[in-house]
Amino acid sequence: MSLTHQDVARIAKLARINVSDEEIAAVGNQLNNIFGLIEKMQAVNTDGIEPMAHPQDVSLRLREDIVTQTNQREAFQAVAPQVEKGLFLVPKVIE
Template sequence: MSLNSQDVSRIARLARVELSAAENAATCDQLNAILGFIAQLQAVDTDGIEPMAHAVDVVQRLRPDVVSETDRRDAFQAVAPDVEAGLYLVPRVIE
């Protein structure tokens, strides 16, 4: 199966990436080429094979529930596009 321009628009919306109509057409061809390439995986028999999420099987570590970081809010917000009074500013979401 291959993607059409509506599929590409849906994926771009999910990914929060704006695509122009011209970009949509080119992207559609490129994504289909890549999906065509990875389609060969479907032919492989993987019955009973455990999926491998990580290269080395280790158990997730836990740490004591105590404060381990210092407050560096000012330093971290210095690199933000728009802040005020310690808050990140974004377009209004509640009218």
């Protein structure tokens, strides 16, 4: 599998990474190298093997439904660039 210029531009856009036209060729090469590795792995016969969702074969521990957190708004908002009436402010977004 080989990524085209457009593929790389689309991946960059989805990941919100600014990749200039000049960089796209180099980034594309790096990604294609990684895909080369993946292709090698995919060539291995895995018939009858259940896919793992996590490298460690252990199960998730669950937490009881009890409130343990307290209100830390002041501390969190002290490091925010802009706040108003308890809200975090961000550049206007309308979808």
